[in-house]
Amino acid sequence: MSENKANTNETENNTVENTEAEVKTDNKDESSDYIAFSNPEKNNAKSNKFVAAKADGGASNFYDWIKSILFALVIVIFCLNFFFxxxxxxxxxxxxxxxxxxxxxxxxxxxxxxxxxxxxxxxxxxxxxxxxxxxxxxxxxxxxxxxxxxxxxxxxxxxxxxxxxxxxxxxxxxxxxxxxxxxxxxxxxxxxxxxxxxxxxxxxxxxxxxxxxxxxxxxxxxxxxxxxxxx
The missing domain is CATH 2.10.109.10 (Umud Fragment, subunit A)
Structure with a gap:
């Protein structure tokens, strides 16, 4: 009788320990997910990429503007030399x-x-x-x-x-x-x-x-x- 009770207590203890272990594991997973989502290094990397993309876009627009002006000047010079x-x-x-x-x-x-x-x-x-x-x-x-x-x-x-x-x-x-x-x-x-x-x-x-x-x-x-x- 005492042996059966001891086995039951051991089973209950194992169940409690397993449950606590699962809870700890779940907490660790939840904590880990939260940290990964709000990782400041990754956020900074994204922000830097956005700034770089924006800078590249501005430079591209500037060069397009310069090319348009140069093209217009070439047309004007061509017309002045050959047409009027x-x-x-x-x-x-x-x-x-x-x-x-x-x-x-x-x-x-x-x-x-x-x-x-x-x-x-x-x-x-x-x-x-x-x-x-x-x-x-x-x-x-x-x-x-x-x-x-x-x-x-x-x-x-x-x-x-x-x-x-x-x-x-x-x-x-x-x-x-x-x-x-x-x-x-x-x-x-x-x-x-x-x-x-x-x-x-x-x-x-x-x-x-x-x-x-x-x-x-x-x-x-x-x-x-x-x-x-x-x-």
Whole structure:
């Protein structure tokens, strides 16, 4: 009887011990799970990754912005070299059509000068500054400056010049012999303000090589009050 009671007590003790062990194990597991979830080192690692990602994103946006600006500059430079450019008018040789200080849009892509075009020229025969003039005659055309009757004949036809507010020559004659037929690759140009214009009538300018033509003036874009198309 006492032996059976002793065995029962031992079984109960073992059960209690096993239960306490399970409780301790459960507590350890719960404690361990809690610590793993709130591990400050892991939280810091996550935070650092977030900050790094955010920094990388900011740098990427900055570089994208810089690339966009550089691309736009390349496009502008390409257009200015091959399609159009801005040119400032200096002097009064093209009054009333153009005024001193006007800003022009000049096109130059695949351009061939034609009669009546207003062109920008890099330099004359001896004159080294850029000039703005009107094309009067081109290669192969016959040209006669009729001073007596104050008119110009191109290919035997009197040139119509509605843009003039002065006489055709304003008593300024050519100081050299101008060919009757304009040579290949050359043009004859004059300013609209004939009394003050130094143009192809002057030996310092002479006939202009088409290679020295920068382009054709299309628009006056400044001052804004004078904005206009030139033709």
């Amino acid at each position: 450019r801005l040119v400032d008018v200096k002097g009064t040789s093209m009054v009333e059509t153009l005024q001193n200080g006007d800003k022009l849009v000049v096109t130059n892509f695949n351009y061939t000068p034609k009669t009546n075009d207003i062109v920008v020229i890099s330099h004359g025969k001896e004159y080294t500054e850029p000039i703005v003039k009107r094309v009067i005659a081109t290669a192969g055309q016959t040209l006669k400056l009729d001073y007596e009757n104050d008119r110009i004949l191109v290919d035997g036809v009197v040139l119509d010049e509605p843009y003039l507010d002065v006489s055709t020559f304003c008593n300024v004659e050519a100081d050299y012999e101008i060919p009757e037929v304009i040579p290949d690759g050359m043009i004859f140009v004059m300013g609209d303000n004939r009394g003050v214009s130094m143009d192809s009538r002057d030996s310092r300018i002479g006939l202009i090589s088409v290679d020295n033509v920068i382009g054709k003036a299309q628009l006056v874009v400044y001052p804004f009050s004078e904005f206009k198309y030139l033709y």
